Amino acid sequence: MAGTDHRLTREQEAAPAVVLIEPQLGENIGTAARAMANFSLHELRLVRPRDGWPNEHARKAASGADWIVENAKVYESATDAIADLTYVYATTARPRQMVKPVITPALAGEDMRVRSSRKERVGILFGRERFGLRNDEVALADTIVMAPVNPAFASLNIAQAVLLIGYEWYKLGGSTLGQATPQEPALSGPTIPTKGSRLAIKEELEGFFNHLKVELVDCGFLRPTAKVPSMMRNIRSIFLRANLTEQEVRTLRGMISGLTYTHTREKKSPKSQR
């Protein structure tokens, strides 16, 4: 992290605040801070941490996300902790009998992005290790966030809950967070790094297919003649699906030359083994 400036910038101030209600173990505060740091959440608020504050276990478990732990603010009540916020989400693992919107982390991520862009100050409440948020704490929130989990095994710890919300927030990040908006267009598929080479043009591919065909006919693989067109179509399919780069076409042609060159060499020195 050397060289990283961890003072809150204006951008960071707009990120959601993470509010932990009565966290029991310092270690969990630390791992939550670490999860936050991965997704550019920097503002940690603690309501009555059981073992007091500061807490050395928290700092250790933060694994380098020290600035978050050091800048954490402590509050006497959930009400105090959210006093300056304009919109609050409550994370819960089980349904509550409240007439309140219930959304997924994905939708919460979008909603937080929109609100932040409007300069709203948002925060997310996370409950205690043992039993989460009390109903009166959930009642403080505008919206409930529930992650879809296996009903037969719903067991997210605090850091994991923070991780999922932070992830959903971060992945919608704009350019100010150092990454492009995640667009993955349906037609062109994922970006494949080409290691400096460009995609092969069809002329180069044709050269390769012709080279391959000549050698495959020559060695007797492509026969009888009547079947050559359909066999070559099948072979084409394989290589076209790979979206070859120009460099890869050259590699493949080199391989063909290598494999077929052998016999010339072998004829000269028949001792080499096959």
Next chain:
Amino acid sequence: MAGTDHRLTREQEAAPAVVLIEPQLGENIGTAARAMANFSLHELRLVRPRDGWPNEHARKAASGADWIVENAKVYESATDAIADLTYVYATTARPRQMVKPVITPALAGEDMRVRSSRKERVGILFGRERFGLRNDEVALADTIVMAPVNPAFASLNIAQAVLLIGYEWYKLGGSTLGQATPQEPALSGPTIPTKGSRLAIKEELEGFFNHLKVELVDCGFLRPTAKVPSMMRNIRSIFLRANLTEQEVRTLRGMISGLTYTHTREKKSPKSQR
């Protein structure tokens, strides 16, 4: 968890396998299992766990996801661990110089859903605590998955990486999981008819790559020796991108045999022209 039947059902068998490569701490294996359980992933595969197996720390850290730890299978190599799979993702925290698709966990979740619905057997590789996956392990995979994280603080542990992928898989759950079926994502693209053949499993692909490697070394194409691993990684990338069927693997092996067989024939009848 009382009353939950943890034997693998057909639904569960279709879920992606989680493959941990040389995990160091038993505790991390356990927390990964716990993360899996939240998202209905049940199949854990371990390659050379440092502290042996079974591992009491793993069981304890699983916090109730015991059936996953107990059913975990141990393998001698990454190649062995993926031998029966048809499509493999490698999770990495940093870019690799390989011509291989790089996608987000979200897209991976969609892609896995589509492949599972087609009865493909998919798996995800996760690297060691200290330095992740080696390049030759990444090279085994069809696609790389990178989570969008704060470049100034990229620090996901194994369980968290498993959590994000599992979450993205689970949230697109089909009707049996109480949610809508996802639409065809960009990566897996339109269904490619396999002309009656099934997709090749990794063991068959390994057989092909070994065959090709032996011949390319033999003919002098792969040299010097020090460069063979990186050259083979590049060649792997080409063929992995093609998502070969079992029939196509046989075709390619037939082509190699044909191209290399020539000289034997030629030695017998040297009149044929080159």
